[in-house]
Amino acid sequence: MNQNITAQDIIFGKSILPAKIIELMSPEEWEEFIKEWLDTKKEQYFKIEKYGGSGDMGRDVVAYITDPKENNQSYEWECYQCKHYDNALMPSNVWVEFGKIIYYTYTSKFPTPKVYYFVAPRGVGTSLSTLLDNPDELRKQLKENWEQYCKKKITNEAEIDLSPELVSYIDNFDFKIFDKLNSSIIISEHKKHSNHLIRFGGRLPSRENIELPDIKDDEHLPYVKQLVKAYDSAHSEAISDITQIPKSYNRHFTDARKSFYKAEELRVLTRDNLSEEIFMNLKDEIYDGVVNTVEETYDDGFKKVKAVEDKAVSIKVESNPLRETCQTIDKKGLCHHLVNDEKITWVEENE
Numbered sequence: 208m209n210q211n212i213t214a215q216d217i218i219f220g221k222s223i224l225p226a227k228i229i230e231l232m233s234p235e236e237w238e239e240f241i242k243e244w245l246d247t248k249k250e251q252y253f254k255i256e257k258y259g260g261s262g263d264m265g266r267d268v269v270a271y272i273t274d275p276k277e278n279n280q281s282y283e284w285e286c287y288q289c290k291h292y293d294n295a296l297m298p299s300n301v302w303v304e305f306g307k308i309i310y311y312t313y314t315s316k317f318p319t320p321k322v323y324y325f326v327a328p329r330g331v332g333t334s335l336s337t338l339l340d341n342p343d344e345l346r347k348q349l350k351e352n353w354e355q356y357c358k359k360k361i362t363n364e365a366e367i368d369l370s371p372e373l374v375s376y377i378d379n380f381d382f383k384i385f386d387k388l389n390s391s392i393i394i395s396e397h398k399k400h401s402n403h404l405i406r407f408g409g410r411l412p413s414r415e416n417i418e419l420p421d422i423k424d425d426e427h428l429p430y431v432k433q434l435v436k437a438y439d440s441a442h443s444e445a446i447s448d449i450t451q452i453p454k455s456y457n458r459h460f461t462d463a464r465k466s467f468y469k470a471e472e473l474r475v476l477t478r479d480n481l482s483e484e485i486f487m488n489l490k491d492e493i494y495d496g497v498v499n500t501v502e503e504t505y506d507d508g509f510k511k512v513k514a515v516e517d518k519a520v521s522i523k524v525e526s527n528p529l530r531e532t533c534q535t536i537d538k539k540g541l542c543h544h545l546v547n548d549e550k551i552t553w554v555e556e557n558e
Contacts (some may be wrong), residue, residue: 225394225407229328234291235259240397240406241268241289241326247399259289264316265307272321286320287388295332296325296387298348299356305349305385306357310367313376324388331387342382350377401482404528411480411532414472419464422449430547434463436554437508456509463512463543470540473533481528489527493541494550496522501551508554515542515551 232240242257245268249255254271258264265288272283288304290296304325312319325331331339338345349357353369361367369377397403404411425431426449438456439446446452452460477486500518505511519538524530545551 223408226328226391228407229390229394232291232328234289237291237328238267238289241287241393243400243402244393244397245270245287247396264311265304266317275317280315280318282318284318284320286323288323288325290325290327292327292329295329296327296335297332298335298338298352301325301335302349302352302356303360305345306353306361306367309349309377309380310357310361310373312380313373319381320384322386323384324386326388326390326393328390330390336387339385339387342385345385346377346380346382350374401478401480404481411476411529414476417468417472417475419468422464425464428547429549430467430543431464433508433546433553434460434512434543437512439508440554441507441509459509459512463539466536466540467543467547468540469534469536470544473529473537473540474544476532477529485528489524489529489533490541490544490548492524492527493519493522493538494545497542497545498551512542512553 229237229240238257238259242255245252245255248270252270252272253274255268256271257268258266259268266286267289268287270285270287272285275282275284286308288301290300290304292300294300308320308323311317325335325339338348350369358366358368367373394407397406422431431449435446435448435452438452438460442453442456444453449460473489474483474486477483497515497518500515501511503511503514505514516539519542520535522538524533527533542551546553
């Protein structure tokens with residue numbers, strides 16, 4: 208009996224390790240994953256692009272350090288060559304990739320990259336790793352393997368012979384640029400990307416608390432204005448702004464603001480760890496659940512507020528990834544977000 212099984216495993220099933228998930232990706236998904244990982248480092252680069260496919264000239268994902276348009280043939284860049292095999296990479300898998308980067312820099316299609324990394328889910332095997340650690344031996348063996356692996360495979364337009372000029376170029380080429388990256392490091396750093404939990408699952412981290420701002424910072428927001436109108440419609444004396452809210456509404460007003468910012472915490476949490484679209488979908492789900500209640504007739508706006516909040520609390524979130532994180536106070540807060548978005552109102556302007 209496995210003593211490490213948790214209640215979470217029983218409810219959702221045993222999780223699959225990210226290292227195994229990347230092995231199940233398609234080559235296209237693997238390239239996209241590598242681009243996502245580089246996007247977490249985008250402050251280091253001018254631009255990141257995914258080429259891939261035929262015609263990429265041996266460049267799957269490119270990280271430009273400087274602007275290629277302004278620097279023409281002298282711009283700086285890094286190359287991330289994505290290989291997705293059922294085995295650890297062997298020299299025979301990638302001789303042609305060495306050949307491409309040599310040939311296309313030789314013909315000035317692009318400058319030599321500062322670094323050229325092989326990235327593969329199952330890593331780099333011993334033979335290739337040894338060559339990457341020995342640039343002179345790598346240079347020697349590339350020339351020896353050119354006829355079999357490179358001559359007819361670099362381009363469909365022509366056979367690329369090892370001419371004396373090309374041999375001279377290879378002999379002077381800096382083979383130290385070629386290296387490998389461990390996929391475990393990539394997975395770990397990918398945690399900063401909003402797609403990480405979507406790709407690998409897991410629980411959202413704890414929310415970062417948002418302190419309730421001074422009411423003066425919020426008094427012009429639509430949801431605050433609508434609350435004032437709701438209280439005014441229910442009270443015997445006129446209430447035109449927040450300074451006139453009677454004590455009898457203080458608890459609700461404070462709770463409404465707290466719920467608004469709790470929902471905002473949920474939005475930020477989703478934005479930083481999943482995708483803000485997921486939060487928007489949750490807000491739409493709440494809207495769909497309360498809209499009929501919103502459209503009913505009420506004696507005053509305050510009764511409408513409470514009825515809609517109560518309805519929102521009763522909504523069971525089924526399919527949204529936030530269902531385990533969404534709390535009662537969030538559902539109330541989402542009502543006030545909908546008011547702030549002017550999708551619903553407590554009191555119409557002409558009332």
